[in-house]
Amino acid sequence: xxxxxxxxxxxxxxxxxxxxxxxxxxxxxxxxxxxxxxxxxxxxxxxxxxxxxxxxxxxxxxxxxxxxxxxxxxxxxxxxxxxxxxxxxxxxxxxxxxxxxxxxxxxxxxxxxxxxxxxxxxxxxxxxxxxxxxxxxxxxxxxxxxxxxxxxxxxxxxxxxxxxxxxxxxxxxxxxxxxxxxxxxxxxxxxxxxxxxxxxxxxxxxxxxxxxxxxxxxxxxxxxxxxxxxxxxxxxxxxxxxxxxxxxxxxxxxxxxxxxxxxxxxxxxxxxxxxxxxxxxxxxxxxxxxxxxxxxxxxxxxxxxxxxxxxxxxxxxxxxxxxxxxxxxxxxxxxxxxxxxxxxxxxxxxxxxxxxxxxxxxxxxxxxxxxxxxxxxxxxxxxxxxxxxxxxxxxxxxxxxxxxxxxxxx
Numbered sequence: 001x002x003x004x005x006x007x008x009x010x011x012x013x014x015x016x017x018x019x020x021x022x023x024x025x026x027x028x029x030x031x032x033x034x035x036x037x038x039x040x041x042x043x044x045x046x047x048x049x050x051x052x053x054x055x056x057x058x059x060x061x062x063x064x065x066x067x068x069x070x071x072x073x074x075x076x077x078x079x080x081x082x083x084x085x086x087x088x089x090x091x092x093x094x095x096x097x098x099x100x101x102x103x104x105x106x107x108x109x110x111x112x113x114x115x116x117x118x119x120x121x122x123x124x125x126x127x128x129x130x131x132x133x134x135x136x137x138x139x140x141x142x143x144x145x146x147x148x149x150x151x152x153x154x155x156x157x158x159x160x161x162x163x164x165x166x167x168x169x170x171x172x173x174x175x176x177x178x179x180x181x182x183x184x185x186x187x188x189x190x191x192x193x194x195x196x197x198x199x200x201x202x203x204x205x206x207x208x209x210x211x212x213x214x215x216x217x218x219x220x221x222x223x224x225x226x227x228x229x230x231x232x233x234x235x236x237x238x239x240x241x242x243x244x245x246x247x248x249x250x251x252x253x254x255x256x257x258x259x260x261x262x263x264x265x266x267x268x269x270x271x272x273x274x275x276x277x278x279x280x281x282x283x284x285x286x287x288x289x290x291x292x293x294x295x296x297x298x299x300x301x302x303x304x305x306x307x308x309x310x311x312x313x314x315x316x317x318x319x320x321x322x323x324x325x326x327x328x329x330x331x332x333x334x335x336x337x338x339x340x341x342x343x344x345x346x347x348x349x350x351x352x353x354x355x356x357x358x359x360x361x362x363x364x365x366x367x368x369x370x371x372x373x374x375x376x377x378x379x380x381x382x383x384x385x386x387x388x389x390x391x392x393x394x395x396x397x398x399x400x401x402x403x404x405x406x407x408x409x410x
Contacts, residue, residue, distance in 0.1 A: 020049060021049075022034050022035075022047040022048065022049055023047070023048055024038040024040060024041060024043065024046045024047055025046045025047075025048055026038065026041050026043040026046045027040050027041040027043070027046075029041065031047060034047055034049070035047060078097070078098040078099075078216065080092075080093075080094045080095030080096060080097055081095050081096040081097075081098070081123060081126075081127055081176060081177065081218060082095045082096075082122075082123070082126075083095060083096060083119040083122060083123060084118070084119060084121075084122020084123060085115070085118065085119065085122065085272075085281075085283060086283055087258065087272030087273065087274065087283040088115070088119065088258065088272055090270050090272060090309075091245065091258050091259070091260055091270045091271065091272045091309075092243065092260075092263070092265070092266060093263060093265050093266015093267060093270075094265075094266065096123075096177060096218040096220075097218065097242070097265045098176070098216040098217070098218055099212060099213045099215075099216040099217065099218065100212075100218050100219070100242045100243060100264075100265065101205075101208075101209045101212055101213070101219045101221065101240070101241040101242050101243070102218070102219065102220045102221065102241065102242065102243040102245065103183075103220075103221050103223050103231070103237070103238065103241040103243065103244050103245065104116065104220060104221070104222055104223065104245045104246075104247065105222075105223035105224070105225050105231045105244070105245070105246050105247070106225065106246060106247035106248070107225055107229075107247075107251055108224075108251070109251040110247050110248075110249065110251050110256060111247060111251075111256055111274075111276055111281050112181075112222050112247055113136075113144070113181055113222070114144070114148065114276075114280050114281055115247070115258075115274070115280070115281045116131075116179050116181065116220060116222065117131070117141070117144060117145060117148060117150050117280075118148065118150055118280045118281060119177075119179070119220075120150070120152075120155055120177070120179055121145070121148075121150035121151075121152050121155060123176075123177055124152040124154045124155040125152065125154065127176035127177055128154075128156075128173075128174065128175050128176045128177075129154070129155055129156065129175065129176065129177045129178075129179075130156045130157075130158060130169070130170075130173065130175045130177070130178045130179070131155065131156065131157050131158070131179045131181075132157075132158045132159075132160060132166055132169075132178065132179065132180045132181070133157075133158075133159055133181045134159075134160060134161035134180070134181065134182065134185035134186045134195075135181060135182060135185045136159075136181070137159060138157055138159050141157060142157075148279055148280045149279055150280070156175075160186070161185050161186050161187060161195065162186065162187065162188075162189060163186045163187060163188045163189075163203070163204035163207050163208060164188060164189050164207065166178075166180060166186065166208060166211075167207045167208055167210070167211040168211075170208065170211040170212055170215060170217055170219070171211045171214065171215055174215070175215075175217050176217065176218065177217070177218045177219075177220070178212065178217055178218070178219050178220070179219075179220045179222075180208065180219070180220070180221050180222065181222040182221070182222035182223060182224060183201060183204055183205055183208075183221045183222065183223055183233075183237070184196045184201060184223065184224045184232060184233065186200075186204045186208075187200045187204065188200060188203040188204055188207060190203075191203055196232075196233075198233065198234045201232075201233040201234065201237055202233075202234055202236055202237065202240075205221065205237055205240050205241070206240060208221070209240055209241070221241065223237070231244070231246075238261075238262060241262075242262075242263075242264040242265065243260060243262060243263050243264065243265065244260060244261045244262040244263075245258060245259065245260050245261075246258070246259050246260075246261060248370060249368040249369075249370075250368040253276075253368065254367050254368020254369075255273050255274065255275055255284060255287060255290075255291075255367050255368045255369060256273070256274045256275070256276065256281065256368070257271055257272070257273055257274075257308065257368075257369070257370070258271065258272040258273075258274065259271050259272075259309075269309055269310060270309035270310060271308040271309035271311075272309075273287045273308060273313075275290075287308075287313055287367075288312075288313055288314035288315075290367075291313075291314065291315050291316060291366060291367045291369070292314060292316060295316050295366075297392065297395050298392060299386045299387050299389070299390050299391055299392045299393075300318055300319040300320055300321070300383050300384075300386050300387030301316060301317070301318050301319075301383065301386070301392075301393070302316070302317050302379050302382050302383045302386065302393050302397060302399060303315070303316055303317075303379075303397065303398045303399070304316075304317050304371070304375075304376055304378075304379035304398070304399060304400055305398050305399075305400045306369075306371060306373060306375065306376065306400070307373070308369075313369070314398065315365060315366060315367060315369050315371070316365075316366040316367075317363070317364075317365060317366075317376070317379040317380060317383045318363070318364045318365075318366060318383060319361065319362065319363050319364075319380070319383035319384045319386070319387040320361070320362040320364075320387055321356070321359050321360070321361050321362075321384060321387040321388040322359065322360045323358060323359060323360070324358055324359060324360045325360075329356075329357065329358060329359055329360050329361070330360040330361075330362075331345065331360070331361050331362075332361075332362045332363070333362075333363045333364075334363070334364045334365060335364060335365025335366075335368070335369055335370050335371060336363060336365055336370070336371045336376060336380065337372070340377075340380075341361075341363050341380060343405075344377055344380055344381050344384070344403065345361060345384065347381075347403065347405055347407060348381055348384060348385065351406070351407035352385070352407075354384075354385060354388050354389075356384075356388065359388065361384060361387075363380060363383065363384070374402040375400045375401060375402055376400070377401065377402050377403040378399050378400060378401035378402070378403060378409060379399050379400065381403060382399060
């Protein structure tokens, strides 16, 4: 009740300076004041606010921008900062960019805090690094650092869930890299909603981003994900930041894959492959060798050649086919889209002599790798056909190819 008159007064002042008008989205009629119903066409709630731009209004309400040439801006580039992990640098396009805002998301327990603590430790010797946690205590982070061997005297730590305090620290601390874990745990003082709500996530990200860009600080934000696997919060969160990274894989074992879905400073085709060890997340030099090291040659097993970023990768595709014990056959897939598998099963039964309508079919991609490219179709079909017939495929066979509904390979 106190804020409403102030807003009304401000609106009247702004309207007087800039000349605000209200336009009907239905008929295009204009009005000097807002009303619930258009006086021209009679439609309800169609009047939208628009600002009448004039040279006089612009001169009185804004400040002239500082203008520079694109050539001058290109010359003032800063060297990228290495994270100390080769695969992370490759995914980022060569390292962290000063003034960039990076978002790292992943399932709970996948290793987000672990890999960020390693990055902070590796960079602390060359840069001024601050690790801010809004979810854990200083003792908890200290225990993790002791376990991973990432204790560094130059690595600074702060515990806070107030975005205003974190932004003020970034603005006045002269830090090169700041890590905030996580954006869903911090809140802006001016907003009354709880941390993690849409308004708090948006407000906190905008506040921290403005402070980071004003001081050329590389900011890394940790983001939560929903049960569907998407980043929690509004989509505007991904628009605000410069880089969106996702750490994927099985939280209980197997390889972890770091991918980017947005990168203003590099390509989005690169991928980093890691393995969780006692000393933290370590890049895998030869993932194909590790994936095929314990392969057991049997029916239903085939090697598929895929691409993770710019590197080729050999993964094993396994299938198991059993007579169903129920009226409706069970179909399960791990590491590949189940809908795609069902489509391939239907194509196999229609275009070949295989009878799969009364069979339970299980498909697994070994090593926690998730296949999304259509070239995995041929490997899945050969594994299912091999398991259904009980015939072992060639030991050294490697296949890839996309299948159409008519059975053609492309």
